[in-house]
Amino acid sequence: MIIAERKPLEEIAAMVAPYKRVLVLGCNSCVAVCMAGGQKEAEETAALLRIHRKKENIDGVVDVFSIERQCEFEMIDEVLDELKKYDAILSLACGVGVQVLIERDPSLRVFPGLNTTSMGYPAEQGEWVERCVGCGNCVLHKTMGICPITRCAKSILNGPCGGSADGKCELGKDVDCAWHLIIERLTEYGRLSDLDEIEPPKDWSTSHHGGARTTVREDVKIDRG
Amino acid sequence: MTAVSNLEKAINSGQFVATGELGPPKGADLTEFKENAEGMRNHVVACNITDNQTAIVRTSSIACGATLIQMGIEPIIQITVRDRNRICIQSDVLGAYALGIRNILCIAGDHQKFGNETGSKGVYDIDSIQLLKGLKDMRDEKKFMGGDEVEGDIDYFLGAVENPFADPFEYRVTRLEKKVRAGAKFIQTQCIFDLDRFERFMELVRERGLHKKIAILGGVTPIKSLGAAKYMKNNVSGITIPDALIDRMKGAEDKKAEGLTIAVETIQRLKEIEGVAGVHIMAIAWEEKVPEIVERAGIYPPPKL
Numbered sequence: 001m002i003i004a005e006r007k008p009l010e011e012i013a014a015m016v017a018p019y020k021r022v023l024v025l026g027c028n029s030c031v032a033v034c035m036a037g038g039q040k041e042a043e044e045t046a047a048l049l050r051i052h053r054k055k056e057n058i059d060g061v062v063d064v065f066s067i068e069r070q071c072e073f074e075m076i077d078e079v080l081d082e083l084k085k086y087d088a089i090l091s092l093a094c095g096v097g098v099q100v101l102i103e104r105d106p107s108l109r110v111f112p113g114l115n116t117t118s119m120g121y122p123a124e125q126g127e128w129v130e131r132c133v134g135c136g137n138c139v140l141h142k143t144m145g146i147c148p149i150t151r152c153a154k155s156i157l158n159g160p161c162g163g164s165a166d167g168k169c170e171l172g173k174d175v176d177c178a179w180h181l182i183i184e185r186l187t188e189y190g191r192l193s194d195l196d197e198i199e200p201p202k203d204w205s206t207s208h209h210g211g212a213r214t215t216v217r218e219d220v221k222i223d224r225g
Numbered sequence: 226m227t228a229v230s231n232l233e234k235a236i237n238s239g240q241f242v243a244t245g246e247l248g249p250p251k252g253a254d255l256t257e258f259k260e261n262a263e264g265m266r267n268h269v270v271a272c273n274i275t276d277n278q279t280a281i282v283r284t285s286s287i288a289c290g291a292t293l294i295q296m297g298i299e300p301i302i303q304i305t306v307r308d309r310n311r312i313c314i315q316s317d318v319l320g321a322y323a324l325g326i327r328n329i330l331c332i333a334g335d336h337q338k339f340g341n342e343t344g345s346k347g348v349y350d351i352d353s354i355q356l357l358k359g360l361k362d363m364r365d366e367k368k369f370m371g372g373d374e375v376e377g378d379i380d381y382f383l384g385a386v387e388n389p390f391a392d393p394f395e396y397r398v399t400r401l402e403k404k405v406r407a408g409a410k411f412i413q414t415q416c417i418f419d420l421d422r423f424e425r426f427m428e429l430v431r432e433r434g435l436h437k438k439i440a441i442l443g444g445v446t447p448i449k450s451l452g453a454a455k456y457m458k459n460n461v462s463g464i465t466i467p468d469a470l471i472d473r474m475k476g477a478e479d480k481k482a483e484g485l486t487i488a489v490e491t492i493q494r495l496k497e498i499e500g501v502a503g504v505h506i507m508a509i510a511w512e513e514k515v516p517e518i519v520e521r522a523g524i525y526p527p528p529k530l
């Protein structure tokens with residue numbers, strides 16, 4: 001899932017300050033699970049924004065509702081007429097949702113209410129951790145299901161570096177060394193010698209370093225010609 | 226194969242080698258840097274220049290290396306993979322070679338979190354082993370990492386670092402072997418304070434015969450004060466300082482003298498360990514003590530080449 005957290009209220013308030021009719025638009029998928037942008041958080045944010053705007057003597061309304069996913073045209077279309085009634089939409093979706101709203105209708109004024117942080121999972125109540133950077137060329141089969149690109153602070157492919165101590169990363173005692181985990185697991189399965197091969201430099205062109213990526217499946221595309 | 230540098234010659238001669246570390250300044254005035262280099266000129270085979278050590282911006286290792294060459298002192302330049310992608314690294318290595326630099330130490334580099342540009346983007350396009358292998362192939366196969374051909378000849382002596390005090394302990398030796406295969410001919414170790422652990426590390430190195438394939442230079446750092454020892458013990462990643470050593474510093478009347486004596490004794494013990502080819506002295510902000518340490522440890526003068 002995509003993990004995000006709400007921007008500070010002051011930053012959000014400043015973005016939408018010039019607008020009279022503001023809609024706080026929640027997204028009920030990933031960001032609802034990480035308690036950043038679902039219906040509940042949208043209501044909270046709208047309430048805080050109203051109080052803030054009142055203090056600042058800004059007139060107008062702050063409404064709120066949410067949709068299932070802001071990253072799909074079909075779901076946006078169901079409420080598009082409603083969205084058009086607002087001067088500003090504070091989207092509580094991830095960065096994708098914000099952009100898809102604008103791509104659906106460029107006349108919408110959409111502002112990001114969240115900082116999108118990563119792809120990961122809820123590790124425990126109130127804690128979400130990153131597990132994938134979307135590099136476009138998965139190596140998990142070689143590393144016993146532990147991602148060195150995401151979890152090693154230096155994205156080392158022939159690890160671990162000299163900073164690994166007691167299973168922890170040189171970044172600090174609260175961060176596991178990904179390579180320590182990989183070696184432990186490979187040892188357990190008698191596969192440590194898998195690492196003897198020098199892993200060659202990674203082709204980063206499949207990652208974001210190649211620019212924004214488009215994934216195509218010709219077989220399921222609809223021919224509109 | 227003819228040696229490309231004095232460091233390589235000295236190592237090949239089988240004599241005990243000493244190198245010294247020089248840290249470039251946080252500005253462009255190299256006066257003190259040159260004085261420090263001058264001070265150890267006659268006592269070490271080559272000076273190793275750090276590359277934005279602990280991710281703090283300093284004059285580049287290549288520029289400082291070129292300065293040493295003008296002074297007639299042999300540099301070893303460090304190259305980290307933290308700040309440059311493979312295009313920049315290969316280009317810098319060509320430039321370094323053109324300027325006369327012949328010893329290159331390939332390292333990952335401390336994470337940018339520890340430096341003075343904490344918001345910078347860590348590059349880490351390649352890792353230190355890929356860097357070694359890439360530079361080896363540039364030299365031996367005349368191929369850049371991407372496969373394109375390197376024009377003309379290029380030759381250098383490649384080294385790497387290893388930290389016998391990092392974990393997982395036994396895997397450090399396996400990784401050292403990987404660095405040997407990737408092209409490293411010399412290794413500088415992390416500062417050695419825990420000699421017992423280092424000896425265990427060397428046992429594993431000898432079991433695999435690695436000491437015959439690569440020159441291991443033990444890292445030695447004189448401790449300047451009790452505070453410095455405690456700081457390193459608690460805050461510097463990858464350094465282990467045994468409690469006994471802290472106690473010894475505590476008990477000493479003249480801490481600086483004790484710190485120097487410990488360094489001298491460390492070198493003397495390292496000389497006795499089979500497979501240790503020399504030492505790399507990292508007297509950080511205490512460079513002027515390198516000659517004294519070298520002399521007292523009985524490794525002066527450097528090998529005659």
Ligand code: SF4
Nearest residue numbers: 152161169170177178
């Ligand atoms: S300590 Fe481990 S996780 Fe941290 S940078 Fe080094 S290899 Fe990567």
